[in-house]
Amino acid sequence: MAHVQVNQLFKKYGELQVVHGVDFEIGDGEFTVLVGPSGCGKSTILRMIAGLESVTSGDIVINERVVNDIPPRDRDIAMVFQDYALYPHMSVRQNLGFGLKMRNASKVEIDEAVRRTADTLQIGALLHRKPGQLSGGQRQRVAIGRAIAREPQLFLFDEPLSNLDAKLRVEMRTQIKRLHMSFQVTSIYVTHDQTEAMTLADRIVVLRDGRIEQVGTPDDLYSRPANRFVAGFIGSPTMNFIDARLVAEGDTLWVEPTGGPRLSVPAERVGRYRPHAGRQITLGMRPEDFTNTWTDESRAASSAVPLDVTVDIAEPLGSDTLIFGRIGEAEIVCRVTAVAAPPRGAVMRLNAHMNHMHLFESDSGVAL
Amino acid sequence: MTTLGRTRLADVGTYVAFGVICLFFAGPLLWLVSLSIRTSAEIYVSSINLWPNNPTLENYVAALNNPLFPTYLWNGLKLAVGGAFGAIFFAAPAAYALSRFRFRNKQLAMIGLLAVQMISPLVIMVPLYRYMDRIGLTDSHVGAMMLYIAIAAPLFTWMLKGFLDGIPRSLEEAAMIDGCTRFGAFMRVVLPLSLPGLTSAFVLNAILGWSQFIIPFILISKPNLLPIAVGIFNFQGTYSQTSTQTLAAASVISIVPAVVVFLVLQRFIIGALMSGAVKG
Numbered sequence: 001m002a003h004v005q006v007n008q009l010f011k012k013y014g015e016l017q018v019v020h021g022v023d024f025e026i027g028d029g030e031f032t033v034l035v036g037p038s039g040c041g042k043s044t045i046l047r048m049i050a051g052l053e054s055v056t057s058g059d060i061v062i063n064e065r066v067v068n069d070i071p072p073r074d075r076d077i078a079m080v081f082q083d084y085a086l087y088p089h090m091s092v093r094q095n096l097g098f099g100l101k102m103r104n105a106s107k108v109e110i111d112e113a114v115r116r117t118a119d120t121l122q123i124g125a126l127l128h129r130k131p132g133q134l135s136g137g138q139r140q141r142v143a144i145g146r147a148i149a150r151e152p153q154l155f156l157f158d159e160p161l162s163n164l165d166a167k168l169r170v171e172m173r174t175q176i177k178r179l180h181m182s183f184q185v186t187s188i189y190v191t192h193d194q195t196e197a198m199t200l201a202d203r204i205v206v207l208r209d210g211r212i213e214q215v216g217t218p219d220d221l222y223s224r225p226a227n228r229f230v231a232g233f234i235g236s237p238t239m240n241f242i243d244a245r246l247v248a249e250g251d252t253l254w255v256e257p258t259g260g261p262r263l264s265v266p267a268e269r270v271g272r273y274r275p276h277a278g279r280q281i282t283l284g285m286r287p288e289d290f291t292n293t294w295t296d297e298s299r300a301a302s303s304a305v306p307l308d309v310t311v312d313i314a315e316p317l318g319s320d321t322l323i324f325g326r327i328g329e330a331e332i333v334c335r336v337t338a339v340a341a342p343p344r345g346a347v348m349r350l351n352a353h354m355n356h357m358h359l360f361e362s363d364s365g366v367a368l
Numbered sequence: 369m370t371t372l373g374r375t376r377l378a379d380v381g382t383y384v385a386f387g388v389i390c391l392f393f394a395g396p397l398l399w400l401v402s403l404s405i406r407t408s409a410e411i412y413v414s415s416i417n418l419w420p421n422n423p424t425l426e427n428y429v430a431a432l433n434n435p436l437f438p439t440y441l442w443n444g445l446k447l448a449v450g451g452a453f454g455a456i457f458f459a460a461p462a463a464y465a466l467s468r469f470r471f472r473n474k475q476l477a478m479i480g481l482l483a484v485q486m487i488s489p490l491v492i493m494v495p496l497y498r499y500m501d502r503i504g505l506t507d508s509h510v511g512a513m514m515l516y517i518a519i520a521a522p523l524f525t526w527m528l529k530g531f532l533d534g535i536p537r538s539l540e541e542a543a544m545i546d547g548c549t550r551f552g553a554f555m556r557v558v559l560p561l562s563l564p565g566l567t568s569a570f571v572l573n574a575i576l577g578w579s580q581f582i583i584p585f586i587l588i589s590k591p592n593l594l595p596i597a598v599g600i601f602n603f604q605g606t607y608s609q610t611s612t613q614t615l616a617a618a619s620v621i622s623i624v625p626a627v628v629v630f631l632v633l634q635r636f637i638i639g640a641l642m643s644g645a646v647k648g
Contacts, residue, residue, distance in 0.1 A: 073547045077545060078545065079542065081541070081542060085538035085539050086542075087557055088561065102548055102552075
């Protein structure tokens, strides 16, 4: 198992700077996901940790040892690649045993490791086949098997599920989570898919343009996003952002969406937001923070306020319904309990759970 | 006209064009074979008969009985195979570097390689002879082989680079994480996967070397060092006027190894080794 530190990491390709001083730390046995849109530098950081890219400046420390100049083979890591990178001229058995063979393990040790790995991943029947004779899902399992057979101290995953179809992706995601729970090996996983990040991670590092936007648990990122970018990146459908003004009237604080009805700020948040009264802000509400089932009691208990939404389109998903509509000038999407699709232009009275609201500075997008 | 009719018509057109092209290129070859089985009396008959009145294999016997003929064949083989090995020995690492590493002026280096390829040995014949003579590499197989290599290496560097570009980098990276050095990853992963490319480059190179004429013609004058292509040419001078049929027979014999090698090794070229290497 490994403890990983990334200190002030920079990466430049010629004049192009792709990673701008990134810092984070990964504890023993932790599953950390690097997530962000394409071009954010997440794969580059992973490849620097693997030793496949040089470090321009900064340090990568694995178990108290700076590994910047240590070749990949001596870092005791294993990596699962996006394109699987199985050796096409070797059988599955040889692929699984290759790392151990390179480390001069005995034939008995290799056979035992291959058997154990094949059992874990249920690929025993495929051992004699070549990668070309496997389906996408089977190749992915062999690629994971090649990583775990060697029992490294650190696993690196570079978008390992992005070439699979949706159903297989969910299956493999669960499989990876199960493997991590049973082996408890420190893992770093790169993806652009926030669902993968949320479901797999102990901790998530959100990146944009080579900089860290926020590091936290999935709950931190979902409930307490540091800025508008993180708030918009985590969660699906994405958070609603509504231009509004913060208005104070005596002890009460109101959020006034442009052209829409004013919404009261819950009493427990008034103190926090009062210094910003009078300013133009962005209100963030997740689609699931609007509901269509309530009683007067539950509304009062949850600081929810009634809100009329003009329906544009309704998308029934079975378990619930997405309502695309408007409040004032803002377009919003709400995830409500399944209802018969209301006609276009209908007004739906929903419950806005203001205790879940987020406020961001209009210019910088930083959370207030 | 129906679609089927149009397709048929297009097929007929294709076959006719194929036939014409075939005849154009195979014609001289067939004529060579025809000459090689004639008696000396039939060489200069004016009527054009592809099949002679009195076909004979005497000319082949005569060519093969020439005491220098096996030497010519052996020299040709030595130069072709040695040159091909040498060209690949130098082209493969260069191709690997051009395919895998980022370095300054890489594009320029590649264009430079191609530019060198465009200079015909014929153009530099005189200075080349003087140069090789000065450093004592005329009348030497090593000297000739060096030039075979120099001429072939740029083209094969390009060819192999194209092939190596098709082998995903992630395979080498996986090998390096699995415990290989870069050289180890090259030997254990890249090289086995490049085998179809290397084989095709080798075969092509050897065939080109086998038919190489200019270089040995300029550099080698000792009969016992001549390769077959130049050796045959010398038949012309050493025999009486009616040596055309023997020359033809010798030429046919000289073609056979190249054709056989191509046919046998062609199967290696079509290697489906790469299938399934990456995402499918």
